[in-house]
Amino acid sequence: MAEQAQHSTNRRDFxxxxxxxxxxxxxxxxxxxxINQLNPDASTLALASIEFDLSAIPEGQSVTITWRGLPVFVRHRTQAEIDEARAVQIADLKDPQTDxxxxxxxxxxxLIMVANCxxxxxxxxxxxxxxDGWFCPCHGSHYDTSGRIRQGPAPTNLVVPPYEFISDTLVQIG
Structure with a gap:
């Protein structure tokens, strides 16, 4: 009888x-x-990152491209613009950031930045x-050659999106 009780206990546990x-x-x-339905759809993921060929932008010029529905400035700066941006005293900036x-x-x-004031x-x-950088005519914000706010009501610098150089002439944004 004890054997049968032990056997049924093991069976019950199983x-x-x-x-x-x-x-x-x-x-x-x-x-x-x-939970899976909370993930972004394929069209959103397709816009998550873009690759852009920089070789067509001459020195001193910029282009505006679209990433995630936002305009993005891609600027090929001259050495004079780089020197000017690096000569700025960080203490003079509203949103201190070095070039x-x-x-x-x-x-x-x-220089790659989201093009929204x-x-x-x-x-x-x-x-x-x-x-000599960017000027927002709507409310008078002035940005320098590094996209940093220097004058006007804008509280922060133009946003630098995440980006990586895949090669010397190809950049991936996002």
């Missing part, structure tokens, strides 16, 4: 464990689609303003 395992798998099968923090070490001639989201005009 049934409990098996039932719990089947229940856990069933719960995961129900929860997985609910080196805003560019990649081996590619200081390339940090005041109200307008698109600044390039190569204009009091500091």
């Amino acid at each position: 049934i409990f464990v098996a039932t719990g395992a089947v229940g856990a798998v069933g719960a995961a099968a129900v929860v997985w689609p609910l 080196e923090e805003r560019t990649k070490p081996d590619h200081a001639q390339w 940090t005041h109200l989201g307008c698109v600044p005009l390039g190569q204009s303003g009091d500091f």
Whole structure:
């Protein structure tokens, strides 16, 4: 009789464990689609990053491209613009950032920034303003040759998006 009681206890334990395992798998099968539907769709993921060929931009010129629905300035800076940006006293800036923090070490001639004024989201005009950088005519914000706010109501510098150089002439933004 003791043998039979021991045998039924082991059998009962197995049934409990098996039932719990089947229940856990069933719960995961129900929860997985609910969590997975929170992921972005394929069209959004396609815009997550873009590659752009820099070789067509002559020195001293800039282009505006679109990334994630936002305009992005890509500027091929001259050595004079780089020197001017690096000569600025950091203590004089509203949003202190060095030029080196805003560019990649081996590619200081390339400045890549989201082209939205940090005041109200307008698109600044390039190569204009009091500091020869960008000027937002809507409310009078002036940015220097590194995209740093120097004068006006904008609270912060133009945003530098995440980017990496794939080669000397190809950059991936995002």
